[in-house]
Amino acid sequence: MGEMSDMELYEGPLNVKEIFGRWLDEEAESNYGAYIPFVGTIRAEDGIEALSFDIYEPILRQWFEAWQARAVERGAKVKMAHSIGDVPVHTSSYISAVFSPRRRVALELIDEFVEDFKANAPIWKYDVIDGKRIYAADRSTPMEGAGVLTGGLKREK
Amino acid sequence: MVKVEFLGPIAREPMEVEAESLAELSKRLYDEETIRPWLQKCAVAINDVMVKDPNHPLKEGDRVSILPPVCGG
Numbered sequence A: 001m002g003e004m005s006d007m008e009l010y011e012g013p014l015n016v017k018e019i020f021g022r023w024l025d026e027e028a029e030s031n032y033g034a035y036i037p038f039v040g041t042i043r044a045e046d047g048i049e050a051l052s053f054d055i056y057e058p059i060l061r062q063w064f065e066a067w068q069a070r071a072v073e074r075g076a077k078v079k080m081a082h083s084i085g086d087v088p089v090h091t092s093s094y095i096s097a098v099f100s101p102r103r104r105v106a107l108e109l110i111d112e113f114v115e116d117f118k119a120n121a122p123i124w125k126y127d128v129i130d131g132k133r134i135y136a137a138d139r140s141t142p143m144e145g146a147g148v149l150t151g152g153l154k155r156e157k
Numbered sequence B: 001m002v003k004v005e006f007l008g009p010i011a012r013e014p015m016e017v018e019a020e021s022l023a024e025l026s027k028r029l030y031d032e033e034t035i036r037p038w039l040q041k042c043a044v045a046i047n048d049v050m051v052k053d054p055n056h057p058l059k060e061g062d063r064v065s066i067l068p069p070v071c072g073g
Helices: A016-026 A057-073 A103-120 A148-156 B022-030
Strands: A007-011 A034-041 A050-055 A077-088 A092-100 A123-129 A132-135 B002-006 B015-017 B043-046 B049-051 B063-067
Touching: A007 A057, A016 A034, A016 A092, A034 A103, A057 A077, A057 A103, A077 A103, A092 A103, A148 B022, A148 B043, B002 B022, B022 B063
Parallel strands: A007 A077, B002 B063
Antiparallel strands: A034 A092, A050 A077, A050 A123, A077 A092, A123 A132, B002 B015, B043 B049, B043 B063
16 A cells, blocks of 8 residues: 555545645656646535445556556656545545646646546445445446447357 | 456455356356346456457456446545
């Protein structure tokens, strides 16, 4: 866990201020003109007491490394942190940030990065209600390449 | 034999299956009632590499991960 790379995973809620502050310090002399942080906070709705997360780390690391490479091509850098397990309402489970020489690239990249994160990072979300974990099926998106199992079935009919 | 693991919310223990391609594995999984409803929505990784070819070959000892729909953040 933790500080080995620009992707950090933690049990439970994130210490947002510590992480953002540390990222700022890490890049203080990198000559980036723009630093755009994104914070995802768990909202109290539908009677949930927390959200809970499973992560498949090997594929998440590959996904993140591909984004790091895309950012580097544009002279930028991405960082992210995510929680594993239960995260109570009004705390944060996901933060990310883009650093870049100029704001335009950073603004575009944070949009693309956060949206693709939602669609393709191998993370599964559960509502926690009365201590029970319920898979958030209706808010979940099939990953790129989904259907590869039924594709084979159709082709052979 | 390949080892199949089901990630996230698919409540299912890993299983060992005899299959020489992903298509062959698909047929085996389709026979499992608890897995069938997930199949259409799942992506697949073999030895932690995402695959897109339904006929991707499998070899002895491969580890196949079944990845259901995601929602990070």
